Amino acid sequence: MIPLYHDFTGETVLVFGGGAVGSRKASRFADEARVVVASPAFDDQLTDLAEAAPESVELVRAAPDADAVRDWIDRVEPALVVAATDDAALNAAAEAAALDAGALVNRTDVSTADRSGARGARSVVVPATVEDDPVRVALSTGGASPALAKALRERIEAEIDGAGAMAELSGTLRAELKDRGVAPEARREAIRRVVRSEGVWKGLQKGDSYGRKEADSVIEEVLTR
Numbered sequence: 760m761i762p763l764y765h766d767f768t769g770e771t772v773l774v775f776g777g778g779a780v781g782s783r784k785a786s787r788f789a790d791e792a793r794v795v796v797a798s799p800a801f802d803d804q805l806t807d808l809a810e811a812a813p814e815s816v817e818l819v820r821a822a823p824d825a826d827a828v829r830d831w832i833d834r835v836e837p838a839l840v841v842a843a844t845d846d847a848a849l850n851a852a853a854e855a856a857a858l859d860a861g862a863l864v865n866r867t868d869v870s871t872a873d874r875s876g877a878r879g880a881r882s883v884v885v886p887a888t889v890e891d892d893p894v895r896v897a898l899s900t901g902g903a904s905p906a907l908a909k910a911l912r913e914r915i916e917a918e919i920d921g922a923g924a925m926a927e928l929s930g931t932l933r934a935e936l937k938d939r940g941v942a943p944e945a946r947r948e949a950i951r952r953v954v955r956s957e958g959v960w961k962g963l964q965k966g967d968s969y970g971r972k973e974a975d976s977v978i979e980e981v982l983t984r
């Protein structure tokens with residue numbers, strides 16, 4: 760399986776099932792999408808989430824059967840359907856209906872189908888993610904061990920500390936070097952050095968202006984060689 764990133768801004772995600780798993784997925788997607796959760800019951804975290812962000816999370820009390828699931832999908836027109844009920848037959852019906860409607864689908868109750876070739880391209884897996892905006896790491900164990908995905912995610916969190924600031928700084932620098940008309944080879948070399956420089960990483964920990972100063976001297980060194 761090949762990881763891709765999806766932009767859910769302005770899209771709707773429809774979640775069937777308001778338990779612990781439906782709640783976790785709803786919270787994840789509500790960072791970007793409008794989320795509709797259909798379920799006969801909702802756990803406390805989900806109720807809190809909907810109260811805190813009523814504009815992005817809507818809870819609808821309902822217990823659709825396989826036929827009704829299709830009507831829900833036709834009505835809500837989601838970009839992604841999350842099948843997170845404790846009823847495997849219903850999750851399977853939600854998956855089939857989502858694929859028929861041209862939506863993406865996330866089956867939360869199967870991992871045996873994660874091996875390459877066992878899923879279609881629109882049947883997606885939600886990875887464990889680490890973020891230091893705009894940097895995002897997505898991590899999957901191919902469905903073999905979600906608990907390991909979580910444990911590795913916790914380790915990587917420390918590893919990418921400060922990567923967001925580095926992305927902003929090096930992004931600004933590469934644009935500036937382009938504007939200054941620096942030749943492509945020198946520009947690439949300078950940026951490659953900046954993102955690997957201990958001095959720049961340390962400087963950024965003190966503050967953006969310290970990181971910038973360190974980066975400027977790394978760049979001058981490359982350009983004056």
Ligand SMILES: C[C@@]1(CC(=O)O)c2cc3[nH]c(cc4nc(cc5[nH]c(cc(n2)[C@H]1CCC(=O)O)[C@@](C)(CC(=O)O)[C@@H]5CCC(=O)O)C(CC(=O)O)=C4CCC(=O)O)c(CCC(=O)O)c3CC(=O)O
Nearest residue numbers: 867868869870884885886887899900901902905906908909
């Ligand atoms: C296939 C997949 C489908 C999908 O949901 O997309 C899936 C399926 C299943 N998970 C199960 C169990 C657990 N899942 C977690 C946690 C997470 N599960 C997530 C993703 C995925 N889970 C996808 C594969 C990802 C990959 O490739 O690694 C994470 C990464 C992302 C997220 O969900 O947000 C999130 C961590 C987020 C974080 O913290 O970073 C924990 C740990 C815990 O709760 O502490 C447990 C209990 C311990 C254990 O069993 O490992 C079960 C068995 C249910 C049962 O026993 O009945 C199934 C079904 C099955 O295996 O059949």
Ligand SMILES: NC(=O)C1=CN([C@@H]2O[C@H](COP(=O)(O)OP(=O)(O)OC[C@H]3O[C@@H](n4cnc5c(N)ncnc54)[C@H](O)[C@@H]3O)[C@@H](O)[C@H]2O)C=CC1
Nearest residue numbers: 776777778779780781797798800822823843844845867868
């Ligand atoms: N992917 C993952 O990370 C994990 C997946 N799972 C799987 O996910 C499933 C759900 O797990 P939990 O949230 O812990 O279970 P849960 O029992 O807490 O929640 C299930 C929810 O589905 C709702 N529901 C039942 N029938 C429904 C219907 N017809 N339409 C809409 N909602 C309906 C219930 O009211 C309940 O809110 C389990 O079957 C389990 O196999 C479990 C743990 C982790």
